[in-house]
Amino acid sequence: MSIIEIxxxxxxxxxxxxxxxNVSLSIPQGKYVTIVGHNGSGKSTIAKCIIGLLQTSHGEIIVDGLPLNLENVDEIRSKVGLVFQNPDNQFIGSTVRDDIAFGLENHRVDPKEMDGIIERFASAVGMSDYLNFEPTKLSGxxxxxxxxxxxxxxxxxxxxxxxxxxxxxxxxxAEVNDLVKQLHEQTNMTIISITHDIEEAYQSDVVYVMNEGQVLDYGHPHEVLAQEALLKSIKLDIPFALKFKYALKSVGIDVPQTTLEGMVEHL
Ligand SMILES: Nc1ncnc2c1ncn2[C@@H]1O[C@H](COP(=O)(O)OP(=O)(O)OP(=O)(O)O)[C@@H](O)[C@H]1O
Ligand SMILES: [Mg+2]
Known part of the structure; x- marks a missing residue:
């Protein structure tokens, strides 16, 4: 089942x-999906369209069965969490605790439950000891x-x-990537990661490749990201494991595996 259908x-x-x-994407429920593409290919624009920050001129967006429209936009936003590139632009509160509380207040969470929720999620991301810190004093x-x-x-x-x-x-x-991977394994949350990191994309369940406002290809990263000429033509690199595989092939060693561990074992 698709949790997001564009x-x-x-x-x-x-x-x-x-x-x-004319972009179409289908995000399967509970999967870890990556979107890769050169600067300006439209990745952030897609994210902003999904939560209704930008209004599309054509087509349809359906989130968890709800068509995105004025009537449903608030409910859709409550289903989607967004984390942007620049950590410094995302803080409002004077302490870590206040900052998390601010979002909860906006969602009209019962104040009696708030401390428990804050502590639970601070712990989930390994930041329990920093709740009373000023956000500006934290590392990126x-x-x-x-x-x-x-x-x-x-x-x-x-x-x-x-x-x-x-x-x-x-x-x-690495810390944040590990945390996201862990979250995905422990919950059935659907994750969409827009990334320039081809190694991260290689680890995901499904990858979408964007170029100049269009979806160029999508599917399992071990197949999609194996297309060296295609990726080079849009200035993307191929994953290290596949470089290794092709280097082996060039000296006459053909291995069927697509992960480094698998190839090493095979050799
Ligand atoms: N606020 C804006 N006003 C006008 N044009 C914009 C705006 N934001 C993005 N664009 C244009 O829309 C296109 C897609 O931009 P978008 O930000 O979605 O790309 P992206 O794939 O996220 O790129 P990057 O990897 O650099 O973040 C680009 O041509 C960009 O110049
Ligand atoms: Mg962007």
């Missing part, structure tokens, strides 16, 4: 150039963890991360 949507910021041109990775805790505390069915790790150092990036 059918033939188009969108233009200026009524001339199409940021999205810690800020993104708090942003994720804030998004999760609203109990969304779908978590959309729009390059949530792109401003982080390798350690912060």
């Amino acid at each position: 059918k033939n949507i188009s969108f233009s910021y200026n009524n001339t150039d199409l940021a999205l041109s 990775g810690q800020k993104q963890r708090v942003a994720i805790a804030g998004a999760l505390s609203m109990a969304p069915q779908i978590l959309i991360l729009d390059e949530a790790t792109s401003m982080l150092d390798p350690k912060g990036k």
